[in-house]
Amino acid sequence: MIDRIRPIFDRKQYVYLKQFSWHYLMIFTGLGVLVATELLLPPRVSRPFRLDDARISKPYKENEIVPNSLCILLSAGLPMVVVFAVCVAKRRSWSCDSVPLPLPVSVRRGSGARSAAAGASANAATAGPTSTATATIQAPLNSSWLAITDPALHIFHCNMVHLWLSISLMAPITSILKIMIGNQRPDFLARCQPSAGGAAPGAGDLLGFHSCTNKNLAILYEGYKSTPSGHSSFIACGMAFLFQWLSRYLPTRRRWLPQFWCILLALVVMYSRVLDGRHHWYDVISGAIIGLGSHVLVSATVL
Numbered sequence: 528m529i530d531r532i533r534p535i536f537d538r539k540q541y542v543y544l545k546q547f548s549w550h551y552l553m554i555f556t557g558l559g560v561l562v563a564t565e566l567l568l569p570p571r572v573s574r575p576f577r578l579d580d581a582r583i584s585k586p587y588k589e590n591e592i593v594p595n596s597l598c599i600l601l602s603a604g605l606p607m608v609v610v611f612a613v614c615v616a617k618r619r620s621w622s623c624d625s626v627p628l629p630l631p632v633s634v635r636r637g638s639g640a641r642s643a644a645a646g647a648s649a650n651a652a653t654a655g656p657t658s659t660a661t662a663t664i665q666a667p668l669n670s671s672w673l674a675i676t677d678p679a680l681h682i683f684h685c686n687m688v689h690l691w692l693s694i695s696l697m698a699p700i701t702s703i704l705k706i707m708i709g710n711q712r713p714d715f716l717a718r719c720q721p722s723a724g725g726a727a728p729g730a731g732d733l734l735g736f737h738s739c740t741n742k743n744l745a746i747l748y749e750g751y752k753s754t755p756s757g758h759s760s761f762i763a764c765g766m767a768f769l770f771q772w773l774s775r776y777l778p779t780r781r782r783w784l785p786q787f788w789c790i791l792l793a794l795v796v797m798y799s800r801v802l803d804g805r806h807h808w809y810d811v812i813s814g815a816i817i818g819l820g821s822h823v824l825v826s827a828t829v830l
Contacts, residue, residue: 557695759814
């Protein structure tokens with residue numbers, strides 16, 4: 528009876544997962560830095576402000592159009608669900624020869640990639656021109672790399688590593704920049720509720736952090752985290768990943784048109800931050816650049 532019980536991971540699966548150990552470490556390190564900066568480090572509060580500054584005079588709204596939880600669900604949860612659903616639906620039809628298998632850049636540039644390219648060229652010559660685009664990015668099918676026999680599981684796992692690597696790079700960069708820059712949000716004055724030693728300050732007076740009377744430090748500190756936009760970073764990163772993934776694994780004759788909703792969703796979330804008075808227009812743009820750049824960097828250098 529005991530002999531019939533299979534271990535959770537056999538040696539091939541262990542070798543396969545071990546190849547991603549650095550990827551896992553980078554993910555947990557990045558997320559750890561994010562948590563530490565968000566919970567332990569206050570933003571820079573030395574930037575002065577004036578009461579007649581229209582850029583920071585918008586009202587404070589407690590209810591956001593896209594709250595933090597919804598942004599995380601759209602940026603990380605939605606891509607995970609879509610990728611999982613497609614992998615489950617295509618599991619029986621996908622094979623190692625019919626679908627492009629993701630590879631780390633180090634493997635793609637090594638000897639395995641060269642042998643895969645040679646085999647792919649031979650397959651393309653016999654299968655015809657329609658299979659050339661797929662064949663040129665096949666994985667080297669040897670036990671040193673592809674230690675599992677389920678392409679759908681391999682695709683899901685690699686792309687989840689890709690997604691979370693991008694997030695773990697983007698999120699701490701965004702958080703650290705928020706703390707270092709210390710720019711005031713458009714609704715900063717409503718958060719601060721400034722006063723000058725009990726007397727009403729003049730419209731042109733330069734005031735500082737200690738002029739704020741709001742005792743809720745969480746709301747007050749958040750008022751100094753305008754640049755860059757975290758919502759924009761997250762949604763740009765998640766939707767860039769999903770757009771590329773759908774284009775690769777669900778290709779259509781219209782190319783990118785069926786995936787255009789990813790771009791629209793990202794733009795809606797970004798614009799909502801301006802409408803809520805949470806960010807300036809340049810916060811949204813800078814956040815989108817960080818999110819998109821993180822996805823591109825991971826795609827080009829890691830996985």
